Amino acid sequence: QKEVEQNSGPLSVPEGAIASLNCTYSDRGSQSFFWYRQYSGKSPELIMSIYSNGDKEDGRFTAQLNKASQYVSLLIRDSQPSDSATYLCAVNSNTGKLIFGQGTTLQVKP
Amino acid sequence: DGGITQSPKYLFRKEGQNVTLSCEQNLNHDAMYWYRQDPGQGLRLIYYSQIVNDFQKGDIAEGYSVSREKKESFPLTVTSAQKNPTAFYLCASSISSRGRGYGYTFGSGTRLTVV
Numbered sequence: 001q002k003e004v005e006q007n008s009g010p011l012s013v014p015e016g017a018i019a020s021l022n023c024t025y026s027d028r029g030s031q032s033f034f035w036y037r038q039y040s041g042k043s044p045e046l047i048m049s050i051y052s053n054g055d056k057e058d059g060r061f062t063a064q065l066n067k068a069s070q071y072v073s074l075l076i077r078d079s080q081p082s083d084s085a086t087y088l089c090a091v092n093s094n095t096g097k098l099i100f101g102q103g104t105t106l107q108v109k110p
Numbered sequence: 111d112g113g114i115t116q117s118p119k120y121l122f123r124k125e126g127q128n129v130t131l132s133c134e135q136n137l138n139h140d141a142m143y144w145y146r147q148d149p150g151q152g153l154r155l156i157y158y159s160q161i162v163n164d165f166q167k168g169d170i171a172e173g174y175s176v177s178r179e180k181k182e183s184f185p186l187t188v189t190s191a192q193k194n195p196t197a198f199y200l201c202a203s204s205i206s207s208r209g210r211g212y213g214y215t216f217g218s219g220t221r222l223t224v225v
Contacts, residue, residue, distance in 0.1 A: 098214060
């Protein structure tokens with residue numbers, strides 16, 4: 001079992017819809033969770049961090065964390081073509097380093 | 111503005127040649143990391159450093175070397191022993207790699223091609 005798992009996609013949604021990106025992790029001791037966005041040919045950019053169970057909202061983005069289910073998700077409301085990118089989930093390990101998932105490719109179609 | 115700078119943006123290496131990728135940060139971060147990313151793939155950790163004059167191997171260290179003589183700088187050398195070095199190389203930094211995880215800041219990357 002991979003430490004951080006994401007569906008590679010592509011996830012295709014129409015413009016204006018809600019995109020839901022999911023991530024599961026194996027280490028129950030993980031405390032910090034991050035979502036990065038990576039456009040093709042560019043470096044990852046941190047867009048959300050979450051540390052407590054529940055929802056955290058920032059503009060059109062909502063991160064959701066459920067530690068009991070070892071599950072973290074990212075919702076993007078009113079999806080735009082400019083949101084088309086690969087989204088990486090990252091979880092801290094017991095050594096403090098982040099473990100990255102393989103990423104989910106999101107395609108938002110006009 | 112604080113940030114992390116990688117250079118060069120593009121690098122071409124001949125067979126049997128060593129090349130060095132530069133990574134400099136002015137964020138006062140203790141920890142620095144090097145990742146390799148192949149097309150359509152995730153990030154693979156090459157080396158990381160939690161403090162000056164100390165570094166550890168990541169998952170794919172063979173054929174690579176690093177140094178951490180200054181807090182701001184963490185250069186990566188791709189040696190001739192690395193048989194398939196063509197990839198996108200990303201440097202990152204964080205406040206610390208100890209305890210609770212901290213988010214990483216990434217540089218803009220170096221694209222290395224073997225010619």
